[in-house]
Amino acid sequence: MAASLAQGDDAAAALSGAAPGIALPAGPLRFVHADAAPAGEAYEAFIFRTAQVPTRNNLHDFLNGLVWLHFPRAKQRLNALQAAEIARAGIGATRGPLRDALTLFDENGAVLDAPAALWQALLARDWQRLFVSERGLWQEARLLVFGHALLEKLAVPRKALTAHVLWAPDPGRAIPIDDAAIAAALQPAHLAAKPFAPLPVLGVPGWWPANEAPGFYDDAVVFRPPRFPRH
Structure with a gap:
């Protein structure tokens, strides 16, 4: 998978092809292009709503995808907690202590x-x-x-x-x-x-x-x- 990314292949497609059987509450886990999320919707809220992870063709997002593939329960837990906090408090100038900790980890x-x-x-x-x-x-x-x-x-x-x-x-x-x-x-x-x-x-x-x-x-x-x- 890493070799295909190095050759210029699409990271979202490569990761999605390796993710069969991983299900989130909103549906099967998929990786999509970074511009798939509508403007104004928080990244974590979009993932929670759609089970789709916006992914750019770079190493940072590719590694994020690999962590999703290896640790789907932990990543789902992080996402659910982030989404719940966003639903409760909205998006402001600061994240608050829980979202700060979730993001840091x-x-x-x-x-x-x-x-x-x-x-x-x-x-x-x-x-x-x-x-x-x-x-x-x-x-x-x-x-x-x-x-x-x-x-x-x-x-x-x-x-x-x-x-x-x-x-x-x-x-x-x-x-x-x-x-x-x-x-x-x-x-x-x-x-x-x-x-x-x-x-x-x-x-x-x-x-x-x-x-x-x-x-x-x-x-x-x-x-x-x-x-x-x-x-």
Whole structure:
């Protein structure tokens, strides 16, 4: 599919051809040209009403389509929550806390299934503990990139790339981070409370050879120290 897009084929048609059997409340999932949505109708509202995803011929929208194909329940959940908020509050100058969180996860989110010690180190921005002293614990962790904008950025990796991470602990390490699990984790009250932790993803052991080098995590521009509240 990616090869056909690189040759100039239509992204919407290629994605639609790979989506048989995926059904949304409004009908079968389809990808359509970006100008299919009527002027004035919000993007998420149009998808919810028609089960059609406006798609441009670029990498960003193509990756968004691939996420729809791989995680249709989670994407449907995000879309339904966005559409409900739009129906409730309309489109204004700001999205509000829930729509901000939904958009952030959709574009730049990831899910971390890891031992509690790693999550606590991440929340504390204790990078040395997270990536050095507890490095072995990453063998028990799973990080799944969900956001299509983050996937696009990873096509040209750079050290500062940061995901907004939700924690999905599985003490038995037996349940995969799958579509249903991500959809179930997308609860409005939890998301509106901004539960994400920023994670420089190329610091994750095994994700980039450069992070094996001594001093890699000493870069305070990327691995920023915690911000303590002022008194």
